[in-house]
Amino acid sequence: MHVVREVTDQLTWIGANDHRLTLFENIHPIPEGVSYNSYVLTGEKTVLFDTVDWDACRQMLENLEYVLNGRDLDYIVVNHWEPDHAASLQEVITKYPNAQIIGNTKGFQLAEQFGFQIDEDKKIVVNEGDVIDVGDHKLTFLFMPMVHWPEAMVTLDLTNGALFSADAFGSFKA
Ligand SMILES: [Fe+2]
Numbered sequence: 802m803h804v805v806r807e808v809t810d811q812l813t814w815i816g817a818n819d820h821r822l823t824l825f826e827n828i829h830p831i832p833e834g835v836s837y838n839s840y841v842l843t844g845e846k847t848v849l850f851d852t853v854d855w856d857a858c859r860q861m862l863e864n865l866e867y868v869l870n871g872r873d874l875d876y877i878v879v880n881h882w883e884p885d886h887a888a889s890l891q892e893v894i895t896k897y898p899n900a901q902i903i904g905n906t907k908g909f910q911l912a913e914q915f916g917f918q919i920d921e922d923k924k925i926v927v928n929e930g931d932v933i934d935v936g937d938h939k940l941t942f943l944f945m946p947m948v949h950w951p952e953a954m955v956t957l958d959l960t961n962g963a964l965f966s967a968d969a970f971g972s973f974k975a
């Protein structure tokens with residue numbers, strides 16, 4: 802069953818709230834839970850921004866399928882490769898093998914270390930300030946190393962002003 806939240810007419814939150822985990826990364830107590838934030842843009846092209854922790858993978862896949870409503874997934878932007886943001890990526894790739902993956906060089910290095918299988922011809926490597934046209938939206942990428950891993954970046958949709966902020970304003974609470 803899908804659980805999604807419309808942000809604008811073309812942007813939908815498809816993440817999940819985790820109230821079952823007691824310790825985040827087995828260290829931090831999270832009595833109020835934690836949210837995994839994943840969004841999908843359904844403009845002329847479809848773009849997924851980040852995924853969710855493995856715990857919530859199935860929920861996110863159901864949400865994604867519901868929002869895509871039969872469309873294919875064109876792009877996946879990975880701002881941060883920590884598992885609470887990226888662990889479900891491989892399942893998304895398996896389900897939507899045509900999607901191109903947008904990330905930076907350090908991010909793809911981490912992806913390899915984590916064991917993600919991403920075809921070279923599906924990778925789009927971005928540098929700070931690059932602008933990519935995804936149909937009727939323009940995306941730009943701003944690096945923020947060590948917020949909170951070295952590869953971290955944020956994505957700004959220059960068309961609607963949405964900022965996909967990774968951990969920049971991160972906190973625990975569902
Ligand atoms: Fe993080």
Ligand SMILES: [Fe+2]
Nearest residue numbers: 885967968971
């Ligand atoms: Fe995070």
